[in-house]
């Protein structure tokens with residue numbers, strides 16, 4: 001697309017620095033841009049946050065999140081925090097994330113995950129940035145932390161819960177990130193939830209290279225496939241994919257202060 005053209009869609013959560021793209025990253029990015037899709041690529045530790053920022057500096061329609069994922073929380077310390085703070089000053093960093101809790105895989109001790117999450121919410125508030133939150137089998141602790149250490153703005157990435165949980169997060173002022181799992185056969189509850197969600201609080205995402213939507217499930221995911229998530233939201237809500245694209249792009253621009261499409 002031409003340098004001044006606006007994107008039609010924003011994939012608000014991808015890991016473009018993943019080694020899964022080492023052999024064809026430029027092609028994957030070109031396919032997203034050809035489909036008029038902008039991308040927020042998110043780090044999971046300090047080195048991948050640096051890689052995300054480098055990608056954002058090279059491409060007008062890529063922005064970066066910097067943060068330490070709960071799996072990597074054991075690597076979080078004051079030095080890493082200072083590294084994230086310095087990265088965030090470089091421009092094109094639009095969020096602190098991916099941060100959160102993951103009690104499913106427990107790759108870092110839970111107390112360490114909680115400490116890293118709280119420190120990074122406070123960092124985001126200090127920097128005036130939104131947070132990108134990962135929450136897996138940790139909802140009770142997550143809600144308690146979000147209530148006590150209120151992020152100014154943010155999104156629950158890859159939201160998979162029911163309508164009651166959606167209401168809890170919405171009441172905290174957060175957006176809900178909806179991705180490929182919406183298209184999985186087993187996820188009737190999620191489809192029911194999304195049907196009733198206010199469109200003005202939904203973001204679309206891929207979590208590329210993971211969570212590939214139907215019809216590509218089982219293959220590597222990429223930002224261009226965010227269209228299948230949009231199509232499913234449109235089907236559930238009985239509106240057009242263009243309406244979902246326009247609303248979710250507006251939401252993403254608002255939450256992350258993306259200037260080219262303001």
Ligand SMILES: [Zn+2]
Nearest residue numbers: 013015098207
């Ligand atoms: Zn992710």
